[in-house]
Amino acid sequence: xxxxxxxxxxxxxxxxxxxxxxxxxxxxxxxxxxxxxxxxxxxxxxxxxxxxxxxxxxxxxxxxxxxxxxxxxxxxxxxxxxxxxxxxxxxxxxxxxxxxxxxxxxxxxxxxxxxxxxxxxxxxxxxxxxxxxxxxxxxxxxxxxxxxxxxxxxxxxxxxxxxxxxxxxxxxxxxxxxxxxxxxxxxxxxxxxxxxxxxxxxxxxxxxxxxxxxxxxxxxxxxxxxxxxxxxxxxxxxxxxxxxxxxxxxxxxxxxxxxxxxxxxxxxxxxxxxxxxxxxxxxxxxxxxxxxxxxxxxxxxxxxxxxxxxxxxxxxxxxxxxxxxxxxxxxxxxxxxxxxxxxxxxxxxxxxxxxxxxxxxxxxxxxxxxxxxx
Amino acid sequence: xxxxxxxxxxxxxxxxxxxxxxxxxxxxxxxxxxxxxxxxxxxxxxxxxxxxxxxxxxxxxxxxxxxxxxxxxxxxxxxxxxxxxxxxxxxxxxxxxxxxxxxxxxxxxxxxxxxxxxxxxxxxxxxxxxxxxxxxxxxxxxxxxxxxxxxxxxxxxxxxxxxxxxxxxxxxxxxxxxxxxxxxxxxxxxxxxxxxxxxxxxxxxxxxxxxxxxxxxxxxxxxxxxxxxxxxxxxxxxxxxxxxxxxxxxxxx
Numbered sequence: 001x002x003x004x005x006x007x008x009x010x011x012x013x014x015x016x017x018x019x020x021x022x023x024x025x026x027x028x029x030x031x032x033x034x035x036x037x038x039x040x041x042x043x044x045x046x047x048x049x050x051x052x053x054x055x056x057x058x059x060x061x062x063x064x065x066x067x068x069x070x071x072x073x074x075x076x077x078x079x080x081x082x083x084x085x086x087x088x089x090x091x092x093x094x095x096x097x098x099x100x101x102x103x104x105x106x107x108x109x110x111x112x113x114x115x116x117x118x119x120x121x122x123x124x125x126x127x128x129x130x131x132x133x134x135x136x137x138x139x140x141x142x143x144x145x146x147x148x149x150x151x152x153x154x155x156x157x158x159x160x161x162x163x164x165x166x167x168x169x170x171x172x173x174x175x176x177x178x179x180x181x182x183x184x185x186x187x188x189x190x191x192x193x194x195x196x197x198x199x200x201x202x203x204x205x206x207x208x209x210x211x212x213x214x215x216x217x218x219x220x221x222x223x224x225x226x227x228x229x230x231x232x233x234x235x236x237x238x239x240x241x242x243x244x245x246x247x248x249x250x251x252x253x254x255x256x257x258x259x260x261x262x263x264x265x266x267x268x269x270x271x272x273x274x275x276x277x278x279x280x281x282x283x284x285x286x287x288x289x290x291x292x293x294x295x296x297x298x299x300x301x302x303x304x305x306x307x308x309x310x311x312x313x314x315x316x317x318x319x320x321x322x323x324x325x326x327x328x329x330x331x332x333x334x335x336x337x338x339x340x341x342x343x344x345x346x347x348x349x350x351x352x353x354x355x356x357x358x359x360x361x362x363x364x365x366x367x368x369x370x371x372x373x374x
Numbered sequence: 375x376x377x378x379x380x381x382x383x384x385x386x387x388x389x390x391x392x393x394x395x396x397x398x399x400x401x402x403x404x405x406x407x408x409x410x411x412x413x414x415x416x417x418x419x420x421x422x423x424x425x426x427x428x429x430x431x432x433x434x435x436x437x438x439x440x441x442x443x444x445x446x447x448x449x450x451x452x453x454x455x456x457x458x459x460x461x462x463x464x465x466x467x468x469x470x471x472x473x474x475x476x477x478x479x480x481x482x483x484x485x486x487x488x489x490x491x492x493x494x495x496x497x498x499x500x501x502x503x504x505x506x507x508x509x510x511x512x513x514x515x516x517x518x519x520x521x522x523x524x525x526x527x528x529x530x531x532x533x534x535x536x537x538x539x540x541x542x543x544x545x546x547x548x549x550x551x552x553x554x555x556x557x558x559x560x561x562x563x564x565x566x567x568x569x570x571x572x573x574x575x576x577x578x579x580x581x582x583x584x585x586x587x588x589x590x591x592x593x594x595x596x597x598x599x600x601x602x603x604x605x606x607x608x609x610x611x612x613x614x615x616x617x618x619x620x621x622x623x624x625x626x627x
Binding site: 233234236243 | 466483486488490494
């Protein structure tokens, strides 16, 4: 438009191009690839128990402060939940305050199914997820007619409604306030006990088939999440978050995309809820349908970094550590909720984009050092 | 010339106020019709009725011969009525290319598609449309930067680009030069003329700058207090006493 220095025309002039790709460029070329993302996740999942449990033990880190195997498994389960929740909160920009219902209904469905039909873990996950999807469809269909605070309140209200329905009217099926005790987890593919050790793999890395099962679900969740973010939905959902009216006025059915986003996040919650019951062999109502679970998932996702793929998993790790390890430390353990609150405030103030936002920041600095242009 | 859009005794009342009063507006295929009128004349209301942001009280709107009053806003866009907003209504945290991509996806795939597991790269026709659009509004070189970082004039061009990517047959432009510098205004006017000639686009332009209106319009409709008080070529409208009355409030010159 004007002839000033730095116009696009001037920049478009071919400059002397460095022939050999820098380390950064080579990294750029592979990191966007789905197989790379899957490989990084597999590596992370495979090494997590060693890095979190075995290594600190070898280094003489006090037992009472360190991770244990089933907590790593639990972190992955919550990580799957958070990854899906971020689709609706981080990418679509909708604050749902009722995701406990998808996690919880999946947990109860999987548990009751195992007691009455089959205890096959895969079947339990499928049934739990299906129920969560159907519920998300219905609840989303009603709640998404409103946005903002009204949507949050509607989802909260529906969540509480389902909590009370499971607590009392359905008490003789669900076990009411005692939770559901009859969970019967069977063998994986009819062959292996989930609690059993994995042959040829030293327990310092993977302690049980349960971890392999949950780990595989985590990898699948990351790959599916990555696919969604790189599909047209990835930009359509962000467009809705940024400027809903404009999205409508390019001809997109905003409402249906929001509903799909809600259902997809419900599906992740369903997978996670089912896995939770498989791990615990019991459905505690206060850890499944109660509204605090809806709050926990918001906190976890924000801690990890909204709008990122891996962030929420790290948020789950931090939350699980405080809730399960710090809470067991004498004296200060009684104040673990307060400690979590301080951690939460600290992260919000120091890392506004969550843990993953800081990882991104470091990565950009490293990229600069390696000769990247941006 | 055949009519592409017609409003039929269109009425919109807000409480006791009649914002649109039995308006019969006809836009012919390929023309640039400007809608002018003093503040509060009901221009925005009329635009919002056409885009289905507002529900009419009475009357009908026909696009390409069919009534569109039962459609939702995104369905109207899918039929072929695009809108560029008065403000730079873009997606600021997305790149310039992604901004155009969104509109291109909407145009190629319709209002909704069940394709959340398909990579975006597998739609070359979308990619092509995006690049064509950015080329048309002159933003191709800026395609990788965040839209929010563009200077204001470029944001507005991108906004027009988003409207164009959905390949409308009728484009509603709501004050496309509002808040622009003289150079940006000139570039935008050039763009509008180009669009009309090269893409054979029908345009309904709402604009306050009379210089622009009288230079680019094929026809002008003048709105005052909700009803059309004059219609015709720029020359006809300019000399119309009712128009001077509306704009100047009957002051003797």
